[in-house]
Amino acid sequence: MTWQRSLLLAACGVSVLAAETIHLKTRDFEPRPDRTEYLASPLKRRTAGSSHYLIQLDGGVRPETFRQLRDRGITITGYLPKSTLMIAAPDDFSFDGLPVVWISRLELRDKISPLVAAQAGHTRGPRACIVEFHSDVDMKEARALVREHGLRLIENSDLAPHHLLVSGTGGDLSRLASWDEVAYIFPASQALISHTPVRACAGAVVQETAVAQAAGGAYSWPTSGSGGLTLSYVFSQVTEKLPAAATQSEILRAFNEWSKVAQVNFVSGTNAQALRTVNILFASGAHGDPFPFDGPGGVLAHTFYPAPPNPEPIAGDMHLDDDERWQIGADTDVYTVVLHEAGHALGLVHTDNPDDVMYPYYRLGKQLSSGDIGIVQSLYGARASAPAQPPPPPAQPLLLTLQPPPAATTASSVSLSGTVSGGTGAVQITWNTAGGTAGYATGSPNWTATIPLVNGTNSITVTATDAAGRTAAQQASVVRQQTAPSPTPSPAPNPPPPSPAPSNPPQPGSTDKTPPTLVITYPAASTIATSAATISFRGTAMDNVGVTQVTWSNSTGASGLAAGTLTWTANGIPLSVGTNTITFRAFDAAGNSSWRSTTVVRQ
Numbered sequence: 001m002t003w004q005r006s007l008l009l010a011a012c013g014v015s016v017l018a019a020e021t022i023h024l025k026t027r028d029f030e031p032r033p034d035r036t037e038y039l040a041s042p043l044k045r046r047t048a049g050s051s052h053y054l055i056q057l058d059g060g061v062r063p064e065t066f067r068q069l070r071d072r073g074i075t076i077t078g079y080l081p082k083s084t085l086m087i088a089a090p091d092d093f094s095f096d097g098l099p100v101v102w103i104s105r106l107e108l109r110d111k112i113s114p115l116v117a118a119q120a121g122h123t124r125g126p127r128a129c130i131v132e133f134h135s136d137v138d139m140k141e142a143r144a145l146v147r148e149h150g151l152r153l154i155e156n157s158d159l160a161p162h163h164l165l166v167s168g169t170g171g172d173l174s175r176l177a178s179w180d181e182v183a184y185i186f187p188a189s190q191a192l193i194s195h196t197p198v199r200a201c202a203g204a205v206v207q208e209t210a211v212a213q214a215a216g217g218a219y220s221w222p223t224s225g226s227g228g229l230t231l232s233y234v235f236s237q238v239t240e241k242l243p244a245a246a247t248q249s250e251i252l253r254a255f256n257e258w259s260k261v262a263q264v265n266f267v268s269g270t271n272a273q274a275l276r277t278v279n280i281l282f283a284s285g286a287h288g289d290p291f292p293f294d295g296p297g298g299v300l301a302h303t304f305y306p307a308p309p310n311p312e313p314i315a316g317d318m319h320l321d322d323d324e325r326w327q328i329g330a331d332t333d334v335y336t337v338v339l340h341e342a343g344h345a346l347g348l349v350h351t352d353n354p355d356d357v358m359y360p361y362y363r364l365g366k367q368l369s370s371g372d373i374g375i376v377q378s379l380y381g382a383r384a385s386a387p388a389q390p391p392p393p394p395a396q397p398l399l400l401t402l403q404p405p406p407a408a409t410t411a412s413s414v415s416l417s418g419t420v421s422g423g424t425g426a427v428q429i430t431w432n433t434a435g436g437t438a439g440y441a442t443g444s445p446n447w448t449a450t451i452p453l454v455n456g457t458n459s460i461t462v463t464a465t466d467a468a469g470r471t472a473a474q475q476a477s478v479v480r481q482q483t484a485p486s487p488t489p490s491p492a493p494n495p496p497p498p499s500p501a502p503s504n505p506p507q508p509g510s511t512d513k514t515p516p517t518l519v520i521t522y523p524a525a526s527t528i529a530t531s532a533a534t535i536s537f538r539g540t541a542m543d544n545v546g547v548t549q550v551t552w553s554n555s556t557g558a559s560g561l562a563a564g565t566l567t568w569t570a571n572g573i574p575l576s577v578g579t580n581t582i583t584f585r586a587f588d589a590a591g592n593s594s595w596r597s598t599t600v601v602r603q
Contacts, residue, residue: 019056019102022084023216025352026110031056031102043105045180046141049091052077052134052180054106056084058099061309066208068098077134078183078212081219081349082309086183086212088136110214111177113186113352115470116170126167126463127471128154128188132213133162137181149176156192160200160360165192167463167471184214189354190428191363193465195555197579198361199332204305204344208290211305211349213360219347220379221276221306221316228263228380231316231345232277234270239282241326242334250328251280254338257368261383262376264346273313278345282322289314293321300324300337300362303344316345330578330603336362348375355424364578398423400464402474409453412548412589414478416441416462417448423466428557434459437593439551439585440559450561452548453480454591512590516543518550520584520596527599535600536571537562541586548587555581575602 019031045051057065060083069076069085072093078086086106095103116129133142142164146153151168159165165188166173177185191198203210221229233255238247255266272279286292291302300321307315318341324332343358350360356371402418420427429441431449441449441462451460458480463473522538539562541547550568553559556576562568562584573582583597 020083022054022056022080024080024110024214025216026112026114026214028216031104043180044178046145047138047181050088051091052086052088052105052183054080054084054102054104055087055095055100056102058101059083061085061207063207063311065098075136076209077136078214079206079209079309080212080215081217085209086134088134105180106183106214108174108178111182111184112173113184115187115352116173116185118470126152126169126461126473127173128165128167128193128465129173129185130159130188130192131164131166131173131176131182132160132184132186133164133181134183135162137162139164142181145179145181146176151176154193156195158192158195158198158200158361160202163200183212186213186352187354187470189359189361189363190426190465190557191354192361194428194557195581196363196557196576197331197555198363199300199337201340201350201360201362202291202299202302203350203360204348205289205291205302206305206309207311210302213350213352215349218349218375218379219306219309221347223380228265229346230265230267230276232269232274233266234268234272234277234279236272236279236281237283237322238280239320239322239326241322242328246328247326247334250334251338254335254342257339258342258346258376259383260385261368261373262379263381263383264376275307275312276316277313279313279317280320281317282320282326284322287319289319291319293319293323295321295323296325300332301341303341305344306347318342318345330364333364336364336366339366339368343372343376346376347379348372351375396422398427398464398466398470398472400429400462400472400474402462402476405476405478407477408479408481410481411453412480412591413450413452413587414458415448415450416460416476417446418462418474419445420447420464420472421445423464423470423472426557427464427466429462429464431460431462433461435591437587437591440553442560450549452587452591452593453478455480455482458591512545512588513592514544514588515592515594516541516547516586516588518584518586518594518596520598523598525598527601529601529603530575531603532575533602534572534574535582536569536573537582537584537598538567538569539584539596540567541565543586543588543592545589548589550584550586552582552584555579555583575600577602 021028021030073090074093075088076085077088146164146166150172151166154165156165173185223229235248238244258264269277303318304310304314326332326334340357340362348358351358353371355369357366357368358372399421405414405416429447432438435454441447458478460476461473463471465471518541520539541550547565550562552562552570558574562570580600581597583595585593585595587593
């Protein structure tokens with residue numbers, strides 16, 4: 001019997017069980033066991049014979065359910081509190097004998113974050129978003145799907161395995177979301193856009209899967225009365241890469257941040273197997289649960305969601321990969337990771353707001369936001385010494401203006417200027433051309449940018465991005481005209497002998513395509529460690545037609561112009577604590593460019 005027939009039997013009153021409210025970030029709704037209209041909707045998918053569904057199980061998700069679904073060729077791709085699974089299933093699968101009370105597909109409106117939808121009302125230009133694909137999707141197919149919908153891929157090695165960073169309009173994002181392979185689309189953080197180092201969190205663990213990004217709300221430990229929640233903790237094994245006392249102190253400091261604002265108490269325990277106990281374990285590779293660690297540079301940690309849905313004694317346990325280079329106050333920072341993971345132990349899911357600690361990427365220096373505080377207080381109540389957190393005020397629309405540039409010029413570059421207002425936090429303004437060059441504007445709220453031009457039409461896009469990942473964009477077009485050659489004078493009766501021809505003469509009618517030669521002469525090392533707040537560089541830049549400018553940019557967001565071209569200097573480049581990738585670019589008069597970069601670690 002196929003699942004379609006099982007569903008129809010349910011609609012006729014056979015084995016119809018009660019369904020629970022489903023909480024998504026887009027909405028809450030009551031599933032209708034007799035829902036079948038989605039079967040008639042057109043299904044857009046890249047892989048024939050299989051597609052993705054939501055199924056709700058009567059009585060919650062049990063460990064044996066995972067085995068039963070696997071035996072039927074079904075892949076579980078995510079969890080929604082309290083008893084709903086996201087699955088990838090073949091067209092002929094069956095639910096016979098399983099307590100399935102409801103089945104459907106994610107609707108288009110449920111795949112786009114409300115924060116992305118809000119951006120659409122502020123700007124019609126492109127915006128940067130994370131597109132999450134279901135965990136069974138081939139990411140080569142995912143990349144092809146993005147490109148086919150006119151979206152620009154922004155490469156970033158820090159992305160989670162099934163995330164792509166894209167830039168595009170609201171219409172393009174909606175068309176992409178209509179495909180079955182797409183699970184969710186949410187705002188990209190400024191750190192991801194600017195290539196500031198971050199690490200991805202795999203999500204709160206529920207038995208053999210993780211909570212889906214589309215999940216709304218949170219799921220608390222059961223509590224009674226007004227006493228809030230008390231969890232014990234036990235340090236089963238800490239890393240040997242740091243002093244044990246320092247590691248434990250950083251972990252307890254992270255726990256205390258949640259206790260400051262909500263009625264949540266963490267107390268020292270003696271038995272890691274006891275109920276309501278967070279077992280803290282640094283481990284390598286396979287370590288006794290379904291989620292073996294993958295070594296340096298991969299998953300940093302995972303934390304098991306409360307009970308239920310996780311069984312005791314593993315509910316709330318926090319595991320960290322001991323193969324990572326754990327540090328205090330830099331790079332793979334114990335406090336930063338545990339602050340986020342403790343939120344999962346308390347029942348919080350990943351949020352879409354890049355300002356939140358519970359955004360799905362760890363970021364050094366993050367502290368609990370009003371969004372984090374509001375959620376944990378809604379679960380366990382506000383700490384008496386900390387007033388209940390009011391909802392954050394709505395962000396002002398991000399507005400970007402651009403003064404119209406000249407329609408045509410013979411110059412090798414053009415200066416653009418404008419203003420920026422609104423948004424959340426600091427706003428970064430970048431520019432890129434259809435030819436592939438890119439850079440940063442300077443100044444706020446009044447900004448300026450110098451853009452090198454190539455011969456012919458230059459299509460330029462200027463984009464403003466705020467701290468919440470909201471974007472606004474403006475476009476301009478400038479035609480660079482070739483200067484008419486000077487008339488050739490009549491030869492003298494006895495002309496002087498010609499000068500020797502240059503070793504690499506330009507060919508008549510050809511366009512220069514030779515990029516400049518860029519060299520960093522000081523510092524000479526490709527990786528530098530320093531405790532200073534700034535750093536200076538020197539170098540040279542040469543080209544067959546002449547270098548027009550040398551720019552620098554830091555992966556943490558700062559940028560500027562170097563002084564000089566043939567020999568150039570860049571003084572006082574600001575450094576953030578941690579890793580800074582300083583990139584230099586040289587541009588010639590024809591718009592060709594080359595680059596060099598140096599990694600600076602500020603300790």
